[in-house]
Amino acid sequence: QVQLQESGPGLVKPSETLSLTCTVSGYSISSGYYWGWIRQPPGQGLEWIETFHHSGTTYHNPSLRSRVTTSVDTSKNQFSLKLSSVTAADTAIYYCARVVFTSKQIDYWGQGTLVTVSS
């Protein structure tokens, strides 16, 4: 059974970098599929951040691209998100996910982790 789990600080100061890690179990990241990040401000809708393949192909949300860095550690079966220069508008629940690229649906989601940007 595929499971994803986000981890990282729940509080980040304005102007600093948000860093999250997604640990995948039940499936090897390097075996296929695409992977990605989605976020949801409290009480609001969903915003797609980025989707990538371990080979390096990446699809970005242009509104966040300049601040987003994604990395993959296949030896740990993990991938990570860094979002720089955060503001209060980046306060959200961050989800990591697996993406089926044929129709680009998100078939597995992590439980989500709330990151608050505040001094």
Place this chain on the structure above:
Amino acid sequence: DIQMTQSPSSLSASVGDRVSITCRASQSISKYLNWYQQRPGKAPKLLIYAASSLESGVPSRFSGSGSGTDFTLTISSLQPEDFATYYCQQSYGTPWTFGQGTKVEIK
């Protein structure tokens, strides 16, 4: 960006009711349309992909239809566990975008 507009934003219904939610894209997206259910405090769950394909393990009372710009999610007989918020998502062009959500509440 492709804008996705859901209607209604919320609805009240009773157990056993037939419920339909619509999603309209700002341009044609062929059948690159997915539907998700989100219960409070939980991650979204995939229900329908490619506009009309039922995800494995999802009850058959859920169905999707449409192509181009207009899509519909239908729940044929609403069950207590179906009270949740539903989102559509287009995956035709980046950035992938979601509708604003439709909250299904108990009447």
